[in-house]
Amino acid sequence: MGTVLVEVELGSDTRTVLDDIKNRVIDGVLVWHPDRLQRHPRELEELIALVEDVGSVQIETVTAGDFDMSTSAGRSIARIVGAIARKDSDDSSSRLKRKHAELAAAGKLAGGGVRPFGYEPDRLTVNPTEAAVVREMATRVEGGDSLRSVAADLNSRGIRTSKGNDWNTTGLKKVLMSARISGRREYGGEFFDAVWAGIITPEQSERLRRKLGSRTRSSGRAPRRYLLTGGLLRCGRCDTPMVSRPTPKRRRYVCSADPGNGGCGRMSAVADPLEALIVELVLYRLDSPELATAITDSQAQQTELAQLHDEVAADQAMRDELATDYANRRFSRSEWMAARDPIQERIDQSRRRLSRLSPTSAIDEYEGHADLLANAWVDLSLSRQHAIVRAVIDHVMVQPATLGRGFDRERFKPVFRL
Template identity: 70%
Template sequence: MVSAGIYARISSDPDGTRLGVERQITDCEALASRLGWTVAEQYVDNDISAWSGKDRPEYRRMVDDLKNRGIDAIVVWHPDRLTRHPREFEELIALVEGIGDVRIETVTAGDYDLSTSAGRSVARIVGAIARKDSDDASTRLRRKHAELAAAGKVAGGGPRPFGYTEDRLQVVAEEAAVIREMATRVLAGDSQRSIAVDLNSRGIHTSQGNDWTPSGVKRVLMSTRISGRREYQGEFFDAVWPPIIPPEQSDRLRRKLGSRTPKDRRAPKRYLLTGGLLRCGRCDAPMIARPDVNSRRRYVCDSGPGHAGCGRMSALAEPLEQFIAEAVLYRLDTPELAAALVDSRAQQAELAGLHDQIADDQGMLDGLAADYANRQIGRSEWMTAREPIHARIDQARRRLSRLSPTTPIDGYVGQADLLRAAWTGLTLSRQKAIVRVLVERLIAHPAKPGGKFDPDRFEPIWRI
């Protein structure tokens, strides 16, 4: 009795239903029954392309079972379910030659006798045809995606995106308001984690009804969809669906969220002046957060391993943080700050010019993509023509990043009382962002005898 293994594979199964592989298995079982073979094992690689280069663990397990004579034959729905790689075909041929009598039966293309020269030739021809079919399909798919992108149309399926209806074409007003809130809070300095916790506490869930996570918040805000655009191979196209936030706000979000590092996320959570803001007045080393033996929060200049401080400066955190918060609030109402912001508004003309330049260059990219999609130019011409345009856009965006106004104090200049009333309710990350807009660094000078908090020993160096 021949002991056979059934191999089934489907390239894409976004819903995880396995319907494609189940149909393959049913047909293969029927073929094995007609041949009088016993099905000893099933090998299923679901949602894995044979051409993608990804590891196929079940295919490798089947090959190992062949080597160890756990099975004597393979039943597969079609030869291209086994592999579309000529190299893998050659490996399978070499394995069969080494073992001897191994039969391969297919539901749709008959049997393959790899022990004979004729059988091996047929297998190689079928493999080459499968590879060409895969190449042609990939080319058609790439062109289809380019055409959809250039037209700004919806592509792909998957879960409903938060903020939009199931067809991806209409805005869900309640969810759009949440996205605008998230965008404003992130640009104002709130962390993704604090936003996720807040949304969950308010009973606001994702489009799938799940709790929010920091990565979920980031994924929504990093999407070009919410700005009414499609992104394809680094290019942006106006989409057919309406935007929820302006493109320039989306670009700022993507720059901000894309530049965050693990170090940012490991910052101490209960201290306002960490991250190099508070400096030792003796040695200029950054002071770090460290509770004392009574668990009181303190900032210290550390001379231990991994630190370059003198070890001769410390300050209680609570009164110092209250002092700097009050200093920042006072600064918001000063004429000096108002004058500095007037100077910064002189950059608005340059900002507008940069936005116009980016829009013009983006229009050129859209035109090139449309020409490529309509087969008026080839792929190499498309890629060559877009390189200098991309370079100009990148340069303009870097300049925009330096000129774009900082948002944490928007609405509070000259209105310090509003911020004072809201201060204790702000998240720590939001408070830090506000302080850093105004304060370049805070210098801690040596304390005078007496042990009381002395605000005169702390010198803020104002940024604006």
């Protein structure tokens, strides 16, 4: 039996299409955009149930590719995309939420970076040999084997990481802590069904994460990580850069009145939700049309940068030449100084302009690929995360909290660089 695809715009005739699928008159649906599949979530759920009944139904969309409705991952993508399509409100908070959902759904686009151990290079298909190793690692570590001993054993058996290297405790822990191996994506502390299959169950993943997470904390060696240091946060009362100052219970940023900080001491912000918000803003910004404009500007900036470098080099050469001539007594000290000073002044000016031009290389590989960055974010080093935030945001003004409002994103006013 060949594939019969019908091109439809679901809505008034949804009933007919669902019936046709049920009676196997058609075995596929092709629509322009996923929102045509489902004006209402109930229609999607009906379609999903039908697919499970009938077995294989091909669902294709022109604008968003095909959905494999026979896997739970495919179904959750369809649900997310459907939810996005239904949202038509354009206020910024709903835009952010939609972005959030899109990023979560973007698991199907995950590409680039290092191939995750346990998966084929398409990052979707499970590699059976490596998956068996992942299950073994998980069972052994959960059973009490140390990361060190498991890594040593893998190395002695000639099992290599996806990069072809020996295993170490860090790499092993990264694999076991990843939401990926349980077929999930983690974003902003939430889990989403991913389009790739899991190797271990979400339950086992949770147990491993608790175990390995608490081990890090109890060792006391894990440094406290603060993303928004180095002047990224400024006190809205006194404009002083805020610093990290944890309480025993939570990570915090404060405006410190200590000598050396010189702030007003009257501003603080809890770190976790604030950092999550800033990451969300950065990811959103990287996918926005404003960025395209900013990138063009920054290319102009690159040209200016190159010119300034040339000017500085030329001025330095001239200054050195003058110094040589003076050394060879071709002219007097006062003549030399009269010639040298304006050159030196020019060099200083160019250097000041150079230092003001912001390098954007930290984000080059992520421009317009916020989905890639969202996937990679948790695995990036703190300094890399910091560099990316820095490239996008100049600073964030922190306003005083309103009593009893909990986390209030309105308190934080980002000033974007890009």
